[in-house]
Amino acid sequence: MSLEQGDSRDEEADPFDAFRQFFALERDVIVLSAAMFAFSLGFQMTNRYMAEYMSALGATAIVIGLFGTFGNVISALYPYPGGAISDRIGSRYALTAFGLCSTLGFGVWLAAPLFADVSVGPTSLAIVAVFVGLILAQAWKSFGLGATYAIVKQAVPPSQLAAGFASTETFRRTAFLVGPLIAAALFFPFGSGDTDVRIAFQLILIVALVFGVLGTLVQHFLYEAEEDSFGKEFEGVSQILTDLRAMPDELRPLLIGDTLVRFSNGMVYVFFVIVVTRFLGVGLSLSLPAVGTVDLSPQSYFGLLLGLEMLVALLVMIPASKAAERVGLKPVVALGFGVYAIFPILLINAPESAAALAVLFAFSGLRFAGLPAHKALIVGPAEQGAGGRVTGTYYLLRNLIVIPSAALGGLIWEGFSNPLTGEAVLAGSPALAFAIATVIGLIGTAYFLLFGEEFEAYR
Template sequence: MAYGPPTPPPDMSTDRGSGALAAFRQFLSLERDVLTLSLAMFAFSLAFQMTGRYVPEYLRVLGASATVVGLYGSVGNLIGALYPYPGGALSDRIGSRLALTLFGVVATLGFGLWALAPALELTVGVLVIPAWAWVFVGLFLAQAWKSFGLGATFAVVRQSVPDAELASGFAATETFRRVGFLVGPLLAAALLAVTPGFVRGFQRVLVLAVAFGAVATVAQHVLYDASEDTIGDAFAGIGAIADDLRSLPDPLRPLLVADTLVRFANGMVYVFFVIVVTDFLAVGLETPALSLAGFTLAPITLTPAAFFGVLLGVEMVVALVSMVPVARLTERVGLKPAVAVGFAVYAVFPAMLIAAPADQLVLVALFAFSGLRFAGLPAHKALIVGPAERDAGGRVTGSYYLVRNTVVIPSALLGGIIYGLDRVTVAGTALAGPTVAFGLATVVGLAGTGYFLVAGEEFEAYT
């Protein structure tokens, strides 16, 4: 497959204003079916973000060890690596509309199974099936819709946006989708704050996720018309996957190596972020009573679990505010600097979090800093799909993520094993397992960032 200069795209007028509102206007100008599909992605993103970041704590409370929590993360990585291609093949056989509906139903059932997990502990003779085991079963269901549309999203943007505006095009869709990442954890935090007991509160969160999934599934089935959709209808089997891997554009190879190292590092500790806040640091939120213009605001007290949702909200506010301006800036300075900054934030955050004092304001600042990793995400996506031919964006994206996500699969299990150790001797000093796991993640992440700075290439349209 040759990857020559892409043909000029059709003339598409876009709102060149700055900021998140311009991104929303650009997003809402998309063709109806693409908009419908994206709104369904938003709803499922909302449901998954309400629940997914809390599942490791759910597992811990249900009796799972740190190794089991790590295994959960690795199983999630495995699903993310393997689901997209079978999903595309199934779509070819039964049609996009029916496939999307099926995946929506399956994902919604997964949220429901998570909610029922505490009541499903079984004893069969001498065999005990713990409640947390059903969380793993639910994961295979809940991930169905999330892992399906990755290549399609990239391909739509690649085909619709001029080369020099790819980062801005991704910023438009990404900003809209990330609102789910903001609203979801805040809804979860509100429910957890008003419900006694973490398990009971999280079950309420899961019930709400079921409702979002059901509404999104019905809406996409009624509104989405896939009669002219050509994405994913030419799947040719394993041989085609191998051909796509061999023909990845040369500029992608350094990015793929660096990205894999950074994501492996993040994968080692990502599932433990909630446990560090709720258990390792055990930090909640307490605010004093405030008087303003004759009104008195009562003090606010949040449990560590509810406070974690607020921290995720802070992280996503920074992401939403920064993505569009940074995407515009890349049109002047290039994609590579923005991607490098994102990699660097990914790399250093684990060490900063595990070394942080048990102070609520420090954690707010840290998660605000973490939000900057999303600022480079549109540039990162543009750098992935930019070198591809205009009609090959989906295949290139699928191949790239297949390699990256496959290598990253064992990262969470490795991190969980280390995290669960009582003591690890490093250079003659005894350190706690969580400290070693998060510190090692930062070392690996910095190695990937350094490699990208040295070997990474800029997309020609941005030079």
Template sequence: MDDADGGLRSLLRQFFALEGDVLVLSVAMFAFSLGFQMTSRYVPRYMSVLGAGAVAIGLFGTFGNLVSAVYPYPGGALSDRIGSRLALTLFGLASTAGFLVWLFAESFGTLTVPAVGTTVDLAGYRIVVGWLDPAVLPVGIFLGLVFAQAWKSLGLGATFAIVKQAVTPDQLATGFASTETFRRLAFLLGPLLAAGVLTVFAFETGFRVILAVAAAFGLAATLLQYVLYDASEDTLGKSFGGVSTVIEDLRSMPEELRPLLVGDTLVRFANGMVYVFFVIVVTEFLEVGATVPLVGHLSPDAYFGVLLAVEMAVALLVMVPVSRLSRRVGLKPVVALGFAVYAVFPVLLIYAPPNAAVLAALFAFSGLRFAGLPAHKALVVGPAEAGSGGRVTGTYYLLRNVVVVPSAAIGGAIYAFSPEAAFGTATAVGLVGLALFLAFGEEFEQAVA
């Protein structure tokens, strides 16, 4: 206990000794992450209330995957050209505007995507290819995402640049740790704040209150970083070297990474198929609420926020201990644990009994998937040659994220036919990815203590 207390005091001392720009960035990151975590996981439910079906929700998930995959590079290039302060100010205003567009989503009307689908018989099972009914897309939801994700994804490169230029090399890890700590803390508190609002208001009214609060957080954070961030150290970079640079990086990716990349991509694809439907399953399919002492009854919408907080609390508790364990048992078993949780969670959730305690246990179990994240990152950068870790990492995540883009649309098309089929298929795909990683993934000896 003394060691732990000493470590906490040491971390706090290091944190408050950091340069002011990193502190400003950390607070801004907390505010934007809080706003995004309060809202993004509930958007599929909001779409359902607005009349959208499973196909439309799946297409929204795929659009989100596309934005996440595409935004970081141009965002980083823009921040290099105009400076981090101006870039993050623009991205902050865009995110704030995105929350407001979501708030008034009904005013933007809808777009109808015609039916594109058929059914086929495969081994006695009726399989839907595409979708059989027109998909009604709330335009404001999709437009809002274009803006709301700006600070989170477009600003990724700028946030890295600020930390790098604001601290000395020996403090770099601490600088990144501080911003990540703030971000994860928002992951925990955001859903709880949303749950509190949804305890007072019905969902449609409550979620609009949440969106207004998120917009206020975004505007406050934008003003904070604009006023307090010192732009005198900003450096302007050069233009992009061309597509040939990306192709070269793809070709030079270490062979040892390929089994990890294939397994990881399948696991993430599986998760992407059903991720946007977690809130729908809890609030509409299972319709599980809970009674909490001193609080009273929580509606399914409010209880979903509590479940997300339980998931993140477990993640925060296990990440450091499991990272230390990986030094003894190796990186591969820890990464495999995370993959396994990703893979089996969908089928466990869809067939769970409508019981609050069971769902709390399931989401606590889901939090274990974060345990493998530090080991996973180490396994990605491990085989890279000196001086090429950034390029290897960027290439790896570019490939994975691009392949995962259509996953939610595919999951939505299957979900429209059968929720059980969608979640079962997701688990099957995830287990294939886990099996391939276990069979062919490589360990790196230097990672084992």
């Protein structure tokens, strides 16, 4: 499949082509964009609120941290086989299967509260169902990662990779903008109690389920697979070791810096919603003409904050990808890493002010400025037909190391005692968890600035 129907790889990749081709109703672009929009919307609406949903179901901070770590395990294990599968069977069947799994995952999350009264050890079957649902729900996002990278790799020339990724990322991030706004609207009629949170979130899951079904059907029946590139057949564990040894040297400094930054973000990412809704407890009160005063709960306001974050991301990604063609990929990627690093310490120390949080989440949107350039640095050195496997190998290494980050963050957040004596080893401290995360992120950013290499096509 091509992102530029009828265009030569030697022509410039315009980040706005995705929108132009979409409105011109070119089917190959519609299919990729529609599927990307549908699943990104569903996952963004749900995943950013999962800590709040789990808390309403009775989960502790440690369990929420373990959920984040479980997500890291999936993120580590899924991309490599997903990339190998897409290289072997093509993107059409791979993405269709992954989409079906994600849709089923939304359904499992929807049904979870039905089992809230069934105990499973120290927790409930509802919490177990949330973990099981994640195994399925993250399939399109993580299994399909290599397939989507490979599609862009085969569609644009090397010197335009950042712009090509900006094109597809624009569609993804548009869904990331719309999804939280839908969530905010669905939370609006409800209060902040646990029962209200459960009901509102189930409505959100119904919307995600509908979009998952539509995305799966569209990409299966309308996808044109004639231009898919195929790699060699997967040869088992020996193939993984071969691919690890064959990873381009240019990726190694990027991988180290990226891993540290992602570890820092992983420590606290799942708790962002908890900070806004329960730690700070900030909502929004607006006086609107002809309407009067409108009070938004912290849960509803969090959706608006996420929408604001994505609006900034959409505004900066395309200019940043074009700037990368002039100044190189490395400075743009470093900018994104820096924002990732310092956001946690800023958030946990933010005043209990709706305006202050709005400014902070707008700033957070700048971290996405480096995302297209980051993807170009990852897939750029790969040989044609191996984009999915190189991407999968990169994320396999990064995400394996990041696995314990959320559990560590949850442990520091809630504190823990010596299981033998019962004496407190560490008192719970959200501020400490977020401060440690920022220090690790800054170390990763500095390492990349010192040792990161530029992709040849951008020198």
